[in-house]
Amino acid sequence: MRVAPVLLLALALAGCQTVNSREAAEQRMLSYQGLGERQLVEQLGPPDNVYVGGGKRYLTWYSAKTQVRPPYTYSMRGPERPWWVLPHEVDDRRITRTCKTTLILERGKVTGWNLQGDGC
Numbered sequence: 001m002r003v004a005p006v007l008l009l010a011l012a013l014a015g016c017q018t019v020n021s022r023e024a025a026e027q028r029m030l031s032y033q034g035l036g037e038r039q040l041v042e043q044l045g046p047p048d049n050v051y052v053g054g055g056k057r058y059l060t061w062y063s064a065k066t067q068v069r070p071p072y073t074y075s076m077r078g079p080e081r082p083w084w085v086l087p088h089e090v091d092d093r094r095i096t097r098t099c100k101t102t103l104i105l106e107r108g109k110v111t112g113w114n115l116q117g118d119g120c
Contacts, residue, residue, distance in 0.1 A: 025120045029103075029113040036108050057105040065119050066096045 032040065040059060041047070047059040097119030104112040 022120065025099075025115055029101075029115065032103060032110045032113065035110050037105060040103060040110070055106065056111075058102055059105065060100060060102045062098070062100055063119065064096055064098045066094050069093050069095060 032043075035043075037057070037059065044061055048062045049058075049060040051058040051060075097117070099115065099117040099120040101120065102114040102116075103110050104114070
């Protein structure tokens with residue numbers, strides 16, 4: 001009977017971690033504000049893609065991280081026993097999280113950015 005509160009607490013904390021990760025990424029992007037292209041390459045390595053248009057340079061880096069989750073996941077099952085948490089096997093145990101980071105430069109300095117993906 002005590003499994004449900006523990007499970008709910010774990011889910012709540014997992015949600016907070018996602019928000020904090022996104023906030024950390026936004027803070028990291030703010031630290032690049034005003035940097036030049038050379039400084040970005042020194043810190044992040046060469047970009048995976050460069051696009052020039054409209055007086056701006058778009059430098060893009062791609063990343064992917066694969067995580068392996070446990071062989072079983074847990075879920076609530078059955079209306080007659082709503083608090084039972086039963087294991088069931090998961091087919092695919094790998095989760096790949098990707099991130100596309102684009103920094104926008106105007107007059108040689110970072111003026112904006114864009115983050116896309118669930119791994120940023």
